[in-house]
Structure formats: C-alpha cells, structure tokens
Amino acid sequence: MKITFVHSPVIHYDQNYGTLFSPLWAFTLAAHVPDDWDIEIIDCVIHDSISIGRSDVFAFSGINQDIDSIRTTYDVLKRKYPGATFILGGPITWSLEQEGKLHLLEYFDYLFILDGERTLPQFLNRFVSGHDLLSERIIKAERFPMDNAREIRFDLYTDQADQYYGSVIEVSRGCPFLCEFCDIRVLPGNNTSNNKDPNLIVLEMDKYYKLGVTQFQFACDNFIGNVAWARECVDAIIDWKSRNDAKISIFTWLTINLANYPNLMEKMRYAGFSILFIGIESVNKNSLLETAKVQNDINLSQAVEIIQSYGFIIAPGFIFGFDSDSDTIFEDTLEFLRESGIIGGDPSFLTALPGTPLMKRMKDADRLIDEWENATVRVKISTNIQYLQDANFLINGFIGFIRNYVKSSFQYERYQNHIEKVIKSGNFVPIDGEGYGSPFEYLKLQLREPKNRRMLLLRALYLLYKPKNLFAVLRAWRITKRAAKQGYSFNSNFNYWVYVWTNIGLKYWGLKRSDFSIESVGADFNYSLLLDNQNDKTPNTQSVTRKRGEVKSLEQKRYTDRALKSLVDKRLSNNKNIENIISNNN
Numbered sequence: 001m002k003i004t005f006v007h008s009p010v011i012h013y014d015q016n017y018g019t020l021f022s023p024l025w026a027f028t029l030a031a032h033v034p035d036d037w038d039i040e041i042i043d044c045v046i047h048d049s050i051s052i053g054r055s056d057v058f059a060f061s062g063i064n065q066d067i068d069s070i071r072t073t074y075d076v077l078k079r080k081y082p083g084a085t086f087i088l089g090g091p092i093t094w095s096l097e098q099e100g101k102l103h104l105l106e107y108f109d110y111l112f113i114l115d116g117e118r119t120l121p122q123f124l125n126r127f128v129s130g131h132d133l134l135s136e137r138i139i140k141a142e143r144f145p146m147d148n149a150r151e152i153r154f155d156l157y158t159d160q161a162d163q164y165y166g167s168v169i170e171v172s173r174g175c176p177f178l179c180e181f182c183d184i185r186v187l188p189g190n191n192t193s194n195n196k197d198p199n200l201i202v203l204e205m206d207k208y209y210k211l212g213v214t215q216f217q218f219a220c221d222n223f224i225g226n227v228a229w230a231r232e233c234v235d236a237i238i239d240w241k242s243r244n245d246a247k248i249s250i251f252t253w254l255t256i257n258l259a260n261y262p263n264l265m266e267k268m269r270y271a272g273f274s275i276l277f278i279g280i281e282s283v284n285k286n287s288l289l290e291t292a293k294v295q296n297d298i299n300l301s302q303a304v305e306i307i308q309s310y311g312f313i314i315a316p317g318f319i320f321g322f323d324s325d326s327d328t329i330f331e332d333t334l335e336f337l338r339e340s341g342i343i344g345g346d347p348s349f350l351t352a353l354p355g356t357p358l359m360k361r362m363k364d365a366d367r368l369i370d371e372w373e374n375a376t377v378r379v380k381i382s383t384n385i386q387y388l389q390d391a392n393f394l395i396n397g398f399i400g401f402i403r404n405y406v407k408s409s410f411q412y413e414r415y416q417n418h419i420e421k422v423i424k425s426g427n428f429v430p431i432d433g434e435g436y437g438s439p440f441e442y443l444k445l446q447l448r449e450p451k452n453r454r455m456l457l458l459r460a461l462y463l464l465y466k467p468k469n470l471f472a473v474l475r476a477w478r479i480t481k482r483a484a485k486q487g488y489s490f491n492s493n494f495n496y497w498v499y500v501w502t503n504i505g506l507k508y509w510g511l512k513r514s515d516f517s518i519e520s521v522g523a524d525f526n527y528s529l530l531l532d533n534q535n536d537k538t539p540n541t542q543s544v545t546r547k548r549g550e551v552k553s554l555e556q557k558r559y560t561d562r563a564l565k566s567l568v569d570k571r572l573s574n575n576k577n578i579e580n581i582i583s584n585n586n
Helices: 024-030 064-080 091-099 119-129 154-163 198-210 227-244 256-260 262-271 285-290 300-309 329-340 357-364 391-405 408-425 439-448 450-465 467-485 491-507 527-531 548-585
Strands: 002-007 038-043 057-061 085-089 110-113 138-140 167-170 215-219 249-254 273-281 313-320 381-387 516-520
Touching: 002 024, 024 038, 024 057, 024 154, 024 167, 038 154, 057 064, 057 119, 064 085, 064 091, 085 091, 085 119, 091 110, 110 119, 119 138, 167 198, 198 227, 227 262, 256 262, 256 273, 256 300, 262 273, 273 300, 285 548, 300 313, 300 329, 300 408, 313 329, 313 391, 313 491, 329 391, 329 408, 357 548, 381 391, 391 408, 391 516, 408 467, 408 491, 439 450, 450 467, 450 491, 467 491, 527 548
Parallel strands: 002 038, 002 057, 057 085, 085 110, 110 138, 167 215, 215 249, 249 273, 273 313, 381 516
Antiparallel strands: none
16 A cells, blocks of 8 residues: 655745744654655645545645645545545644635545544555455544654655755644644643653654754744753754764754743753744733733843844734724834844734634634635735724724834844844853855755746845845944954854845835725724623632633633723723713714
C-alpha cells in the first residue's frame, strides 16, 4: 500500500513574502505511518499536481483559506485515480465542524478532526485489513501527548531540503492563557502546555543542521507556556551548540510576560533566539480586558523595551476593531510603535474564529457575518463580524494608519529609537549566528523563482520610488554601522526592518475603500445585547463542582463582561448627555 501526503495551500505573496517552509504536518504524520506502507510527500508549491503518481490513499491537510486550492488538486487526482481513497485533516476540519459546515468537504472519503498521530495509523491498519470504515467517515482524536512525539521522516525530507528557506520544528502545543478571540485555547486539552522532549528537539536540530540548515522556526502556541520546560529546552540547545560550534538563529511564538524572566531571555539569546512573535493586540487597556488578554495587563511599553533590550526583534500582533477601542486607536498605535522602537508589525482586524468565545458572543448578539457567503469577493481586508465602530471610521482610520506607517520619517524614527534604546539598556546579548532573517538564504529563494524575482525587484523599486525612502535606509545603515563599532551587531535588525517596511508598502500599495469588506452594527443596535450573557459570570468552585477548564472559561468571561459593562455604561451615559443637550436646546 502507498499513502501520498499532499500539501496544496493557497499562497499569497504576503503570507510568506518569498520565504518558503516545508509542510511539517506531512513529515510529522509520516513518522507514524505503519511500516508496511510506502510514503510520498508532495508539496504543490514546488511540484506540479499533474505529475503526482498513483497512490492508494491521498492525505490532505490545510486551513480554511486553502479550501479552493485543495479542491482543485483533489479534482486533478480524482480524475487520474478514481479508485483511490481521499482523506483530509488539519485545522480546516476542526474549524468547519465548529461552524457546522463540514458538508463543504463532503467530497472527501474520510475527515480527521484534531491530532492525527494516533488516528491515522489506526485508520491505515484497518484500511489494509479491509474493514468497512464507511460508518466512521468522521474520525475524531484526543489531544496527542507531545512527549510521545517521534522524529520526523528525515529520509523523505533530505531530497527537498534545498527548496526551503529554513526548517520548522514543532516544539509545543497549547497555551495556558484565556484570550477570547484565540482558537488555540478552545481545542480539547489545549489550554495547557503540551511539550516535546528537549532531547528530541535537539536531535532534530542536529539533523537539520547537518543538512546545512541554520534558520529555524520553533512552531508552538506559546514557547513559555511552561517556563520550567522552556528553561530546560534552552539549556539543551546551548549545550548542543557548544558541542557542535553551531551558529543558528531561531524564530518562535510566545507571550509578553517573557519580560518577567531576565535570566531566561539572556539564555535564549545564547541559544540563538532572534525574532519573537508576540501578540500585543492593542494599546487600549480596556480592549485587552475585553478580550481577557490578562498577561498583557502590564506596562506594555516597558515590557517591549525590556525584551528588545536583550537584542530580540519583536514581530508584534496588533488588532483593530475591539468593541472597547477608542476613537484615537489608530494614532495611539502609531505612536506606540514609534516610541517603543518596535520594527515589525502588520496589524489586522478582529475576526471571530470558529469555536471561540468571541464567535459565540458575536453570534448571540446577531453580529456574525457568514464569511462563506462572500467568499467570491476578492478584497484585501474582510472580516466576519459587525463592529461597534462605524465602518467608515475603521476604513478611513486604517488607510490613514498605513499611509503614516510607510512614511520614511516614521520608519526611520522607530528604527533609530529601537537601536538607541537597546544600546542604552546595557542588556544586549549578541548571538553568534546571522540572526533570523539571513539575507543570503532569502536571496537564494528569491532568485530561484520568477515570481519571487519580480517581488525582489519591486522591493528595490519601492525604496527607489521615493528618494526619501532610500535616504532613510542609508541613514539607518549608518546607525547600524556606527553601533557595530561599539560592539553591537544589528545587521539582522536592519534587514528585518527593511523587510517589514517593504512588505507593508507593497501589500497595501494604493489601498482604497473598495479594498475593504467591513460592516458595522446598525444605528438601532441594542447595546444591552452586549450584556445578555452575564449569568454565572464569577467562577464558583465551592457551590458547584467544576472542571479546571470550565473555571478558567468563566474567569475569562468575567474579564470580558467587566470591560463590556464599562463600555455600555459609557455609551448609555453619552446617549443621555446628548438627549439632555437636545432637550435643553428645545
């Protein structure tokens, strides 16, 4: 028997900006396929689906945005191999199940929901034995314990290694925090850290490194979800690096409370950690309270500056459209970026993801938009909720935000602040690799593909289009070289800054109102609907026996309800003041 894993994503340039990584899901699941099966992994980004050979089982995975691409590749293979069995798993199946829309995937023979490390081999064993599986078309899994993870199939990866920018290692699943809009915490068993053995992580790093890989992504929901494990993992990497004189760079995802662990930050730098994605989300405290982002209820500017002071580059997540956002949210966010010296950032609008408390809240208030009904509309920015803020305010505000964000003066100021604050702190820890964002590795990929060569040319033209842009880059380069003479290596910071600036500039070039599909609530919206679900808002572990997850969910709701009550009280107070003014004028 043969199984072929098919990776068929929709790739927009702004998803990866010319960097390409291997489909880790396929190499991970391949390690769990029974020994009596032949395995092939096809990445349709680098292979033509027409050339895919015969197989008994074709296994797909993807996210919601991949649905059209998956169907196209499926149709090609189904015509060629009508007797084959087609299965699908990954985030798309969980997401559509939560929305009650699994019928959109009815053309697949079997659907796998959640982790497949156990359910896939069980299915394949039954497939070989000829058991009738039709009554089990939808196959659900329990959370797979990461301490049972296996080494990926490097024998299948080796021949494709030079096609990718770097390598991805899954190190952890789950996050202990409660953010209302996040779909990580709602996955069964995922509101706690589920970590891979550091020894296996180092083993995989070693094998990748021997293939010439120096750029690593540590895929996880929160690298410091379990701080004790994170320390163990970092120590293991440092030990491996010293034994092999390895010079590497690491990108990962974590939360802003990293600022509370100076010793860990120092060690992470020695280990090669370079860029950290951190969900800052909003500079408005009430918006953070609304979404129960309690770990961000700190002095954000101070936390950002502390983390950056060790040499880390923060790739921040920012979201507009929270119910509690102020009228100055766009200006406040720009000022925060400038003053803190964050050199990354690609803000988005709030979206209700399937299964999240946010989606339930939007649905209960009749504010949910069926995104599939508008799937044929091609716009740059669209969401699935009706905002409390006026749609025109949001559209005009975002256009103005981008217009100011890409200005050379703004870009230079924040880069200058970034460098000056790091040097002044005295915390800087150099890393012995190039930093995550190696221009050499990036250029290799850019020059290989015609589409990427075109985008590389556009980057250069973007900077040359306005002399002020090029002048800002030259001034920033001079700052970088001056810092190098003082013993500070900021080459990766400079490269990343230019990279992000040109990304945003090209992504939103000529941004206009017709590029948006955004709605707001009607003038007659009943704001009391925001408070309709406040029953049982305080976790009570004495009178009612609750599971730990239920208590945490109630705790999240308590934060959200507090913020919404403040918002409603303010709105009603404003309306009453307006009524009094009108009455007095009459």
